[in-house]
Amino acid sequence: MSETSSLIIGLMSGTSLDGVDGVLADFAGGAIRTVSAAFTPFPPELRSELMALQAASDNELEREALAANGLARCYADCVHQLLPQAGGPVAAVAVHGQTIRHRPELGFTRQTNNPALLAELSGIDVIADFRSRDIAAGGQGAPLVPAFHAAAFGKPGGVRVVVNIGGIGNISILHGDGRVSGFDTGPGNVLMDLWIGRHLGKAYDEHGAWAASGTVHQPLLRALLDEPYFRQPAPKSTGRDLFHDGWLDARLQGYAALPPQDVMATLTRLTAVTIADAIRAAHAGIDTVHVCGGGAYNATLLRELGAALDGASVASTAALGIAPNRVEALAFAWLGHRFLQRQPGNLPAVTGARGPRILGALYPA
Ligand SMILES: Nc1ncnc2c1ncn2[C@@H]1O[C@H](COP(=O)(O)OP(=O)(O)OP(=O)(O)O)[C@@H](O)[C@H]1O
Ligand SMILES: CC(=O)N[C@H]1[C@@H]2OC[C@@H](O2)[C@@H](O)[C@@H]1O[C@H](C)C(=O)O
Numbered sequence: 166m167s168e169t170s171s172l173i174i175g176l177m178s179g180t181s182l183d184g185v186d187g188v189l190a191d192f193a194g195g196a197i198r199t200v201s202a203a204f205t206p207f208p209p210e211l212r213s214e215l216m217a218l219q220a221a222s223d224n225e226l227e228r229e230a231l232a233a234n235g236l237a238r239c240y241a242d243c244v245h246q247l248l249p250q251a252g253g254p255v256a257a258v259a260v261h262g263q264t265i266r267h268r269p270e271l272g273f274t275r276q277t278n279n280p281a282l283l284a285e286l287s288g289i290d291v292i293a294d295f296r297s298r299d300i301a302a303g304g305q306g307a308p309l310v311p312a313f314h315a316a317a318f319g320k321p322g323g324v325r326v327v328v329n330i331g332g333i334g335n336i337s338i339l340h341g342d343g344r345v346s347g348f349d350t351g352p353g354n355v356l357m358d359l360w361i362g363r364h365l366g367k368a369y370d371e372h373g374a375w376a377a378s379g380t381v382h383q384p385l386l387r388a389l390l391d392e393p394y395f396r397q398p399a400p401k402s403t404g405r406d407l408f409h410d411g412w413l414d415a416r417l418q419g420y421a422a423l424p425p426q427d428v429m430a431t432l433t434r435l436t437a438v439t440i441a442d443a444i445r446a447a448h449a450g451i452d453t454v455h456v457c458g459g460g461a462y463n464a465t466l467l468r469e470l471g472a473a474l475d476g477a478s479v480a481s482t483a484a485l486g487i488a489p490n491r492v493e494a495l496a497f498a499w500l501g502h503r504f505l506q507r508q509p510g511n512l513p514a515v516t517g518a519r520g521p522r523i524l525g526a527l528y529p530a
Contacts, residue, residue: 170256172200173505174247174289175498176240177261180332180404181354181459182207182215183368187243188491189250190498197317197499202491203246211235218265218277219405229265229277236263237279241286257290258283259501259525261493267404269305273297280528291528292501298525299511304518307402311337311347312512313496318455318485319343326444326451327482328470329493330354330460333404334440337515338447347515348399350443351392352408353460356432359410364425373465376433379426388416389435395442400517433466434473441473457482461489500524 171193178185184206191198207215214232218225240260248255260283262276280293296306314327314337325339334353338346354369361370370376392412394403417428444451454477460466461481471479481489503510509521 170254172251172253172255173498173501174244174255174258175260175494175496175501176243176258177493177497178207178236178239178263179261179493180264181358182212182263182332183459185239185243186490186494187247188494188498189247189255190495190502192499192502197495199487199491199495201247201250202488202494203243204490205239205243205246207239208235211239215263215265215277219409230279232263233277233279234282236277237282237286240278240283244283244287244289255289256505257292257501258287259292259295259497259504261295261497262293264404267307267402267406269300269307269402272300274300274306280526284528284530288530290530292504292525293528294526295497295500295510295524298522299516299518302511302518302520302522304511304513304516305400305402306516308335308337308347308349308515309500309511309524310335310493310496311345311515312510313499314347315339315343315345315512316499317487317495318482324448324451326448326454328440328444328454328456329458330436330440330456330463330466331458331493332358333408334436334460335402336440336443336447338444340448345512345515346399346447347512348443349402351394351403351439352432352436353458354436354463355405355408356413357429357436359413360425360429360432369459370429370433370463370465373433373463375426376429376463377465379424379428379430381430381434382420382423382427385417385420385423385428385431386434386438389431390438395439400515402516433463434469436460437466437469437473440470444474451477453478453480455480455482455485457487457489457492459490
């Protein structure tokens with residue numbers, strides 16, 4: 166480990182399963198600064214294997230180990246894209262891994278990865294496995310980004326709301342007195358991606374154009390909203406363990422005649438209203454929300470979110486200085502920085518853990 170370097174690389178591959186977002190960050194003097202960013206898409210075979218590993222399947226122990234090796238190679242590619250901009254030693258690579266199971270109620274979460282191989286391929290200390298200590302302390306192990314949102318976006322004396330819309334959605338309410346609340350709201354893009362993939366063979370609905378061509382179907386929306394997770398009190402977190410194709414297909418029974426673009430419009434509305442309801446329940450009278458994650462590029466979704474919040478203004482985190490597609494990777498760089506300082510990374514008020522804990526495990530170079 167380079168004790169003197171303030172540079173840390175953060176790597177995030179999230180529930181959308183599109184690839185690896187990486188940032189090279191500089192934490193010198195207590196600042197949080199992005200030096201450069203990179204994206205490494207997953208090779209198609211790795212993506213489909215990671216997708217298959219989201220549910221129980223044949224010979225999954227061996228297949229998971231092989232996928233972890235493939236992932237580590239993708240992470241190493243992303244690190245090698247970022248290193249030329251470092252201009253000096255990098256203290257550590259902080260890597261999330263790929264969630265393939267998230268079952269805090271059973272006492273585990275699994276972010277597959279081979280951090281030892283990444284340390285070998287990069288020659289840099291690797292910090293991995295950020296969620297399991299929080300779960301060991303009775304927490305959800307997620308969401309972890311609210312602590313980073315508070316550090317990067319908090320506004321003393323005023324309330325800020327940050328919404329991450331990745332595969333899953335999660336909110337952070339940053340209160341003016343320093344208190345932070347937050348939880349996973351439910352589906353972000355995961356159901357929309359699934360639906361457009363099935364009908365148009367596309368990875369996602371570019372700018373929400375397809376959804377905008379359809380009409381929201383109220384009975385289907387009510388059927389989708391009739392999911393106990395939405396009413397469950399925080400702390401709570403979720404993932405593809407709940408929101409997968411089987412979940413959607415069960416609720417679509419009886420709606421086979423609906424035009425697919427109407428289903429898309431309804432799924433987009435579902436994401437917007439579940440996020441808006443969660444924000445309203447956590448704090449009344451919000452006039453602005455800041456969105457990050459890939460959903461920030463879906464104009465229809467942002468319009469729906471503003472409407473569901475009674476006309477509140479919806480901006481991207483770019484307005485606060487960090488591009489929406491960089492926030493999560495930067496959050497993991499920050500969590501790596503906390504680990505190196507032996508500072509807690511979790512917020513017990515968010516995850517429900519018994520107390521603050523240092524998150525992560527070190528694989529020396
Ligand atoms: N131009 C765009 N138009 C519409 N949607 C987009 C656009 N760009 C990205 N997205 C959406 O954002 C998703 C990727 O978001 P992101 O990378 O934040 O997710 P993630 O980090 O994998 O998920 P999570 O935060 O749940 O772990 C894509 O799958 C797509 O649905
Ligand atoms: C178990 C897991 O990987 N959860 C992810 C997922 O993607 C969004 C949401 O669900 C959030 O809970 C979390 O990611 C972010 C980075 C978090 O921990 O805050």
